[in-house]
Amino acid sequence: MHSFVAYGLVLFAMFAYVAADKKRCFCRVALEGDKSIVKELHTEEHYHWFSVACSRLVKCPENCDKKVKEWLCDSKSECNNLTGGKKVVPSWQASVCDGGFGHNARTCGCDSDKCVKECETRTPVAELIKCVVGCFRPQ
Secondary structure, X not given: OHHHHHHHHHHHHHHHHHHEEEEEEEEEEEEOOOOOEEEEEEEXXXXXXXXXXXXXXXXXXXXXXXXXXXXXXXXXHHHHHHHOOOOEEEEEEEOOOEEEEOOOOEOOOOOHHHHHHHHOOOOOHXXXXXXXXXXXXXX
């Protein structure tokens, strides 16, 4: 009896793996002008029994835009090396559902508003001032 249950569970697991559908949201960084891809970023995976609806990937462009902003800020030197200082846009592909490029071209580095906001937690005042000045100094 135990072996029958074990075989049944194995067969069910195999069926579940084969029958499950997976769709992905691919996120890349592309140059603004010619749209050539310079960096592969995050890939989100969505699984569901039998079929993953495209509606589950509706946030793919928004999530990719956030990932590109984070990469521009966190990896400024790598970004400049890959782009040569040119502006970039997000490039996303929501599996077989949809794909495209973002419209907000950005340069490498953090925007000054985010930088200043992060400085607000600094103490003493000398550290706060040093941090804020660093937000507007070209790097």
